[in-house]
Amino acid sequence: LILELLGAKTRIGEYGGSYQNRTRFLKETIELIKQEVPMLIITTRLNISNVIFVGNSWGISKNNNTGEWEIDLSEPKRLVKELDNLGVSLINATAGVPYFNPYISRPYDQPVEGGCKEPESPLKGVERLFKFARQIQKIVPDLPIIGTGYSWLRQFGGAAAAANVGKGHHSLAGFGRQAFAYPNFVRNLLEKGQMEDKKCCITCSKCSRLMICQSKTGCVVRDADLYANVYKEVLAVSKNK
DSSP: OHHHHHTOTTOOSTTSSSHHHHTHHHHHHHHHHHHHOTTSOOEEEEESOOOOOSSSOSSEEEOTTTOOEEEOOHHHHHHHHHHHHHTOOEEEEEOSOTTTOHHHHSOOSSOSTTOOOOSSOHHHHHHHHHHHHHHHHHHOTTSOEEEOOOGGGGGGHHHHHHHHHHTTSOSEEOOSHHHHHOTTHHHHHHHHSSOOGGGSOOOOSHHHHHHHTTOOOOOTTTTHHHHHHHHHHHHHHHHHO
């Protein structure tokens, strides 16, 4: 809902049109949380750009010289500064729209069954997510930013995270699908200095399929004893609809 409102440039009413209106819902929500539960630590997963090149998009604008739509982070950067001033303590930077261009937010080798094949190299998607997090961290150096896009890198994700955090590109590294497949990867990194490739996420999107179908979610490949039958049941139900 928040992402839809952020890009609602032609929406009529107090939650659409201008930048102030499009960001109103998110900022009002934060203010209400502060009033109702002042001791709560406020965090958000924030879309930096939905990477959809049309007018009603977030983090996108038309180049006046070429007439082409292109990524423009001026509004997202403005919003991040405002969220910092509102007292948000942590931001997880992401991008894309899961039901339209899921490869933007979670680069993969295989799409969900029936989903779109990735039209670009997954490495391009990883690079984009890293770049967005770096640009956001730069304008709010004291606000912890979580960078994402690491799971596709498999056993090299830890090294990439160390490089990005070490250089100040973002404060924390977020691993999503990797945590399903390889829950003790952090322990291996700390104790052994590396991750085991045979335990890593293979970005097959099966966990995403479980999530889309509102099932319990986990790694169908690495935890087959727990999730293989669940996955089969989900596919069977989906095909019968």
